[in-house]
Amino acid sequence: MQEGNSASSTPAPHLYSVTLNGKYGFIDESGNLKFTHPDDVYTIGPFSDGLSVVAKRVPNTHGRWGYVDPTGKLVIEAKFNVARNFSEGLAAVIVSEREAAEGKIGYIDRTGRFVIQPQFEQGGVVSDFAFSEGLAGVVSANGRWGYIDKTGKFVIEPKFHSALSFSEGRALVGVAESPYSLQQKYGFIDKQGRWIVTPQYVLASKFSEGLAPVLIGDKVGFIDLQGQIVIKPQFTLGGACPDTGSLGASVYSEGLAAVHVDDWKWGFIDRSGKWVIKPAYGCAHPFSEGLAVIGVRNKNGLWRYGYIDKTGVTIIKPEFSYASSFVGKLARVGVGTSEDEALLKAMKDYEAGKPEAQIEKELESHKPKYGYIDRTGKFVWTPTN
DSSP states (O other): OOOSBOOOSSOOOOOEEEEETTEEEEEOTTOOEEEEOOTTEEEEEEEETTEEEEEEOOTTSSOEEEEEOTTSOEEEEEEESEEOOOBTTBEEEEEOSSTTSOOEEEEEOTTSOEEEEEEEBOTTSOOOOOEETTEEEEEOTTSOEEEEOTTSOEEEEEEESEEOOOBTTBEEEEEESSTTOSOEEEEEEOTTSOEEEEEEESSBOOOBTTEEEEEETTEEEEEETTSOEEEEEEEOOOOSOTTSOSSSBOOOBTTBEEEEETTTEEEEEOTTSOEEEEEEESEEEEEETTEEEEEEEOTTSOEEEEEEOTTSOEEEEEEESEEOOOBTTBEEEEESSOHHHHHHHHHHHHHTTOOHHHHHHHHHHTOOEEEEEOTTSOEEEEEEO
16 A cells, blocks of 8 residues: 655645544644545555556455546456556556456556556556556566557667566666676667666666666766766665665655765765765665755664654654655654564464464554644544554
8 A cells, every 4th residue: 555646747736644443544734534434345455646556355256446536436356366556647557358368468547448558568567557657567578568659669679588668768678688687787778778787786776867777886876867987886785674675775856866875874965976974874865855864773772753854853753663655744663662663573473382372462552553643743643554
């Protein structure tokens, strides 16, 4: 489940997903409940292009997916095997003639009409297959990734082993090191399919604000849109920060990027590579709406998250077991035991011989609760689970 809206051509108030008495629903920026879904809805997505994807329980099926509008009205029938979020007016959906079979991917418009008939493979990956800058990465019958336009025509032939969405006119694509290798090297192409940077990186991320983080040797640096190194490789991989990935650097956001250094600390640099916020955190996420999530370990060794501003001042103390970036006026946070903490305790209890029924009961009682805070840290939606 995700929270918040994606940007659309028509500005609309942000809506945020919540659970209430076991039902999914949405609130507005003031914390007012706008609607809840019926009991048969078991998965929802964020609003994007004015629609939110929902999955409904349907007898004798694995479920069916459709879309609701901001009032909660089902405006595209729940009839697809799987459906993804809308982007640039189109959404990828999966249809299959047989319930257990892997289906084909096609694209619908906001009326639910097929604009591109189901014909593409799923590729064995979890992807939104979303359009970005007019193109979408899809998998052809030969098992390779290429890019189609909004008519469904391949404009960049399918020849890559992996492909991410276009960002700032560039797309990160992967090519296997040998015909039977699972290892890939990554490079960047432009919208004509020409190599800007030939496959050479073991790890890399997308372009944002004109720069992209890449792993060169055993250090992370940043390249520009022409593939030139503009911030020399000097940052280190990973760190134990959950949800940050293994690259050891975020993309640029609001002029800053989070980077990781040798002493297991994260800080923020500007576009010249100069430290703006010195490494001081066990975890750091990109800035959004002027604030960034940072994480520290408490005296019990557990992750707790808060928010800093662009000068490094703590605005909201690290006291949450989960925290997401601000979207609009609100951010989703978790209180109590995190899911990872609860599962780790359950594993230890199991190894110690505690009865499974008791472990399951405790897991349920320790289920994390999620709410929404404003920029002062005040709850506008009290945590629920």
